[in-house]
Amino acid sequence: MKKFNVQNTYQLPISGKPSTQVNVLADPDVISVSPESLSLIKPKLLKKQGEKVQIGTPLFFDKRNPDAIWVSPAAGVIKEIVYGPRRVILRVDIERDKKEAVVQHETLDDAALVAMEREALVDRLIQGGLWSSLMVYPFKVAPKKEVVPHNIYVTVDQDDPFLPESDVYFDGQTEAFLLGVTALKKLTTGQVFVGVSNENQVVYPKVSSVVTHIIEGAYPANDPGVFIYHNKTDQKDNSAWGLRAQDVIRLGQFLSTGTYPIDRIYTVGGPMVKSPCHVKSREGVSVEHLLSGFSLTKGKTRFILGGILTGRQADKASALSVREYGLNVLQEGQEQTFLSFMRLGAERSTVSRTYLGGVMQKAAYAMSTVVNGGHRACISCSACPEMCPVGLYPQLIMKSLHANEMEEAVQQGLLDCVDCGLCTYVCPSKIELGSDFETAKKSLFEALEQ
Amino acid sequence: MKFLNRIFESIEPQFLKEGKYAKYYPLFEGFYSLCFSPKDVTKSKVHVRDALDTKRFMTIVIISLLPCLLFGIFNTGYQAHLAAGRSLDLVPVLLTGLIEVLPLVIISYSVGLFWEFLSAVIRGHEINEGFLVTGMLYPLVLPSTIPLWQAAVGITFGVIVGKEVFGGSGRNFLNPALTARAFLFFSYPSYMSGDVWTSLLVSKDQLVDGFSGASALAIAAATQAPQSALVALQDAGYTLQNLVLGLVPGSIGETSVLCVALGALILLVTGVGSWRTMLGCVIGAVATVSLFQFFATDQTIPFLNLPLSWQLSMGSFAFAIVFMATDPVSSPSLNSSRFIYGILIGCLGMLIRVINPAYPEGWMLAILLMNVFAPLIDHVVYQRGLKRRVPNVI
Ligand code: SF4
Ligand code: SF4
Numbered sequence: 001m002k003k004f005n006v007q008n009t010y011q012l013p014i015s016g017k018p019s020t021q022v023n024v025l026a027d028p029d030v031i032s033v034s035p036e037s038l039s040l041i042k043p044k045l046l047k048k049q050g051e052k053v054q055i056g057t058p059l060f061f062d063k064r065n066p067d068a069i070w071v072s073p074a075a076g077v078i079k080e081i082v083y084g085p086r087r088v089i090l091r092v093d094i095e096r097d098k099k100e101a102v103v104q105h106e107t108l109d110d111a112a113l114v115a116m117e118r119e120a121l122v123d124r125l126i127q128g129g130l131w132s133s134l135m136v137y138p139f140k141v142a143p144k145k146e147v148v149p150h151n152i153y154v155t156v157d158q159d160d161p162f163l164p165e166s167d168v169y170f171d172g173q174t175e176a177f178l179l180g181v182t183a184l185k186k187l188t189t190g191q192v193f194v195g196v197s198n199e200n201q202v203v204y205p206k207v208s209s210v211v212t213h214i215i216e217g218a219y220p221a222n223d224p225g226v227f228i229y230h231n232k233t234d235q236k237d238n239s240a241w242g243l244r245a246q247d248v249i250r251l252g253q254f255l256s257t258g259t260y261p262i263d264r265i266y267t268v269g270g271p272m273v274k275s276p277c278h279v280k281s282r283e284g285v286s287v288e289h290l291l292s293g294f295s296l297t298k299g300k301t302r303f304i305l306g307g308i309l310t311g312r313q314a315d316k317a318s319a320l321s322v323r324e325y326g327l328n329v330l331q332e333g334q335e336q337t338f339l340s341f342m343r344l345g346a347e348r349s350t351v352s353r354t355y356l357g358g359v360m361q362k363a364a365y366a367m368s369t370v371v372n373g374g375h376r377a378c379i380s381c382s383a384c385p386e387m388c389p390v391g392l393y394p395q396l397i398m399k400s401l402h403a404n405e406m407e408e409a410v411q412q413g414l415l416d417c418v419d420c421g422l423c424t425y426v427c428p429s430k431i432e433l434g435s436d437f438e439t440a441k442k443s444l445f446e447a448l449e450q
Numbered sequence: 451m452k453f454l455n456r457i458f459e460s461i462e463p464q465f466l467k468e469g470k471y472a473k474y475y476p477l478f479e480g481f482y483s484l485c486f487s488p489k490d491v492t493k494s495k496v497h498v499r500d501a502l503d504t505k506r507f508m509t510i511v512i513i514s515l516l517p518c519l520l521f522g523i524f525n526t527g528y529q530a531h532l533a534a535g536r537s538l539d540l541v542p543v544l545l546t547g548l549i550e551v552l553p554l555v556i557i558s559y560s561v562g563l564f565w566e567f568l569s570a571v572i573r574g575h576e577i578n579e580g581f582l583v584t585g586m587l588y589p590l591v592l593p594s595t596i597p598l599w600q601a602a603v604g605i606t607f608g609v610i611v612g613k614e615v616f617g618g619s620g621r622n623f624l625n626p627a628l629t630a631r632a633f634l635f636f637s638y639p640s641y642m643s644g645d646v647w648t649s650l651l652v653s654k655d656q657l658v659d660g661f662s663g664a665s666a667l668a669i670a671a672a673t674q675a676p677q678s679a680l681v682a683l684q685d686a687g688y689t690l691q692n693l694v695l696g697l698v699p700g701s702i703g704e705t706s707v708l709c710v711a712l713g714a715l716i717l718l719v720t721g722v723g724s725w726r727t728m729l730g731c732v733i734g735a736v737a738t739v740s741l742f743q744f745f746a747t748d749q750t751i752p753f754l755n756l757p758l759s760w761q762l763s764m765g766s767f768a769f770a771i772v773f774m775a776t777d778p779v780s781s782p783s784l785n786s787s788r789f790i791y792g793i794l795i796g797c798l799g800m801l802i803r804v805i806n807p808a809y810p811e812g813w814m815l816a817i818l819l820m821n822v823f824a825p826l827i828d829h830v831v832y833q834r835g836l837k838r839r840v841p842n843v844i
Binding site for chain 2: 014232235238308311330332333340341345348350355369370371372373374375376381382383385386391396411414421425426430432
């Protein structure tokens with residue numbers, strides 16, 4: 001068992017951490033699929049409005065990679081297809097039947113899986129709609145069918161503010177996880193590395209037979225990309241696959257039951273949520289549905305699907321996509337303060353020690369979405385490299401990108417960036433480092449695809 | 451305060467994109483954000499942001515400069531009264547100091563801000579708070595005897611040539627305050643390198659007996675072998691205690707090691723100043739002085755043999771390494787190169803101070819020179835670091 005320590009990590013001291021209590025939600029009448037939220041894909045719909053679908057019916061695929069198929073997480077009639085600007089497909093709303101029909105595949109146990117041909121397994125996963133949940137680094141897109149990864153990296157824990165905790169989503173799912181790992185082992189000729197946080201006492205004993213690494217560090221130490229970065233010794237691992245435990249569990253569930261797994265554990269958290277906790281519901285529920293049973297603090301709110309440092313902004317009608325496991329609710333904006341920069345600032349959260357709040361290092365501050373300053377040129381304060389979990393110098397990469405030196409930026413490690421958002425969070429000049437990197441990676445990806 | 455905010459809000463539309471005064475948006479933003487925290491909310495995936503902004507960053511530097519400023523006001527008055535043989539009571543001394551120093555501070559800020567605003571409007575970029583620091587640093591490194599017009603010319607040069615021609619704050623590689631100071635040094639050497647550092651309140655022949663006005667540096671540099679520099683300094687009335695306290699002639703804000711140390715403490719505790727740079731400078735200076743002492747004999751210049759404690763407490767060493775060398779924009783960007791950068795400044799500054807008597811003080815030139823080399827240090831250190839990474843290229 002290897003152990004590694006991720007040097008630059010940060011536990012965002014924000015209030016509203018979900019407790020491990022699990023609320024069970026009733027199923028909503030409408031389930032939605034959100035192709036638009038999946039980055040770097042060109043979705044092509046396979047069904048039209050008014051058509052009937054079952055749980056597991058292919059719904060759309062990626063034009064660039066037809067093996068990446070997403071299937072319907074509900075059975076019923078496609079009620080509406082919501083388009084956004086430039087005809088991007090925002091949402092496919094499915095009105096549920098009373099009795100939901102399921103597309104049934106063969107069931108497999110461990111022995112049957114081990115005996116299975118790799119190719120047959122790949123086909124099964126593609127048809128089942130789970131191939132699309134695998135992620136190839138550095139672009140984090142689904143793999144092409146013929147690609148055999150050098151190694152596969154799986155992280156057990158989730159340290160984002162706030163996403164479900166492993167203790168909760170592993171409950172009753174250990175078997176599924178282990179089956180999922182077995183499946184992954186068939187997919188690679190290399191190894192399946194499984195990393196677990198050193199603070200994890202509950203899950204570790206259950207899965208210790210497959211764990212290869214103990215990971216030390218706060219957010220985002222348990223990101224698969226960080227795991228790859230810390231373990232890679234040669235360039236082949238740059239295109240390794242990286243997965244979160246929740247997706248591995250889904251693989252296992254699919255293979256053992258032969259049906260597309262729709263049950264999910266979510267978190268509802270953030271400073272605006274009163275008594276935040278975990279929620280058991282199903283894939284494709286709307287923000288509004290997820291919030292039923294929760295009360296929010298009064299005020300202007302922002303809904304974030306996914307982590308507070310990585311998620312997408314949404315409204316009440318939006319639905320959580322297949323890759324989103326959490327809803328965070330923050331206060332939108334803040335009352336302006338007079339001579340704000342001259343205050344002691346005991347209530348302010350900062351990594352630095354420039355405000356009292358940064359010196360006291362309280363565990364939780366009720367942060368809002370305010371930017372806390374105007375946009376300025378980089379002052380070379382060197383705060384960003386101190387936050388980067390993969391040892392980059394974000395300020396230098398940003399400067400290369402602004403000078404249109406893409407090649408230089410790649411040399412500097414742009415593709416190692418795991419989009420954790422910590423450099424953007426910390427920058428006193430309020431430079432959007434993360435978006436710059438994301439845009440650059442996107443254009444790189446598109447150039448490569450052509 | 452609601453009232454004030456409402457005024458800002460009511461005039462804001464005129465400065466926005468379609469507004470009548472859209473060109474002056476940087477000005478408006480500058481003032482608005484000075485009074486009230488901006489109301490902008492995050493738009494990207496990083497939904498919350500650290501409370502620190504550049505305004506706070508620079509405010510901390512200004513706060514850390516306050517002890518030097520206040521003491522500088524006092525000392526300017528004190529030295530002037532001492533030379534003229536006037537009362538050394540606190541109030542008259544402070545008054546004299548204020549009369550001498552305040553105009554310089556005001557000139558520095560108003561002229562500098564004028565250029566800053568002008569270039570912000572022309573370029574359409576935001577007003578960078580870095581100037582608030584430059585505007586304060588600059589008068590503190592001037593002798594109180596400097597004519598106001600020269601101070602104004604200096605800061606103009608500093609802002610325009612030191613900063614704006616390179617694309618404004620953040621892109622400049624020279625420290626603007628030092629650029630301004632260096633400009634004055636080369637353009638008006640009589641004021642900047644002469645012996646007279648003390649504002650004279652009376653005509654020369656009325657000065658008290660024994661007043662030379664020479665700074666400790668000038669004395670140490672002028673000492674001829676086989677005389678000892680230490681004895682020469684002591685003969686001129688200097689004591690180590692004086693130097694540390696700062697009750698000696700010199701640039702307005704640079705004399706007191708104690709006040710600089712106080713400022714350094716603030717910078718280090720808040721993490722705004724780089725401890726690596728400061729430590730590097732000290733190590734460089736100590737090493738160089740030790741080297742001097744090792745080679746010093748009766749024949750060499752006596753300055754070589756001056757004790758370390760004196761070397762570190764005279765002139766502008768302390769001020770320069772704490773406030774000038776740590777300017778993040780003109781320093782290297784990598785932490786490890788900051789250390790190297792500091793050491794080089796320490797060595798070079800001490801060398802210029804002791805070996806080259808033509809320049810009364812080496813720090814200004816040493817730092818400016820290393821400013822120029824900062825990108826190179828970064829490059830070398832960075833390339834070495836890159837070798838340790840597994841490349842992730844396509
Ligand atoms: S560059 Fe920024 S977003 Fe990317 S990994 Fe480093 S800190 Fe995170
Ligand atoms: S945190 Fe921002 S201002 Fe500081 S070095 Fe990085 S990019 Fe520049």
